[in-house]
Amino acid sequence: MDDLPLADVYQWLEPGPVVLLTTRHKGRANVMTMSWHMMVEFTPPRVACVVSAGDFSFQALRATRTCVIAIPSLRLAPQVVAIGNCSGRDVDKFATIDVTGVPAQSVAAPLIAECFVNLECKVVDTRLVNRYNLFVLEVVKGWRDPKQKNPKTIHHHGYGTFVVDGKTIHLASKMP
């Protein structure tokens, strides 16, 4: 995987794709699906996300304060749904679902080899965790798979309905 400049991270998260979040706690790697995330700062790239207190990943994220956000394209949709339909409490997802965890550089949580972007993250603010399960992360290292050209992401509308990226348009916006 190639380096993804930290200043470009927002361009991949801002459009709202379904992502995967990996953790590793007490030697055990896990992965969950997530759509409740947003950018909060360009550089250093900071990301807010909601990980429910009921999710098995919650304790891992709170205890280790590190994770990886991985962005899957459409071809990974079956695995994305399989990951969302079970809990790491009951099953070792990396052993039973066809995704490949590979070592990250700065965090113990694994990258996902099949994802076209992987972002190594550290938790930098937990003030809204108790009330909203809202973590603020900082992306400390980004990776991009150069072999995946123009990946189409998926966007969740609830209960298994996803909208796939369509055409790209260009307008004369001054906004980054």
Add this chain to the structure above:
Amino acid sequence: MDDLPLADVYQWLEPGPVVLLTTRHKGRANVMTMSWHMMVEFTPPRVACVVSAGDFSFQALRATRTCVIAIPSLRLAPQVVAIGNCSGRDVDKFATIDVTGVPAQSVAAPLIAECFVNLECKVVDTRLVNRYNLFVLEVVKGWRDPKQKNPKTIHHHGYGTFVVDGKTIHLASKMP
């Protein structure tokens, strides 16, 4: 516009569309574009968003603690970009850009008639405003335009590049 049940709000914000945020402060209505938003709770629907301290809307949102989030479809893209390219500090956007503000029910900020969803919001948490410009809102009333069927939203990838909604797929996800 028809009532949009509060429990369905997340299905429209979760997929990450570019939205418009309106405010009214000291008798002056304004509107900005926004892509940094996410759901934080299903019901009551709560939404986190980032409104930069440099935005003219920031003071209005902080002072009035109310706003409207309006979701535009593709056909409104020229207006969306025009709104993002100027500041309410310099121009009256409702007078100069082809969008129509109409009275809301619970807040002073206007709905936008051309948007297929309008959400009246109140600020419920400002603890992360000073550090991240992050507001937590609660949606108190939702509206949906029944005449706009299958609206295609736009998703911002930076500097005027937008991806338009493509095909819809259905997978056997158990997740709401």
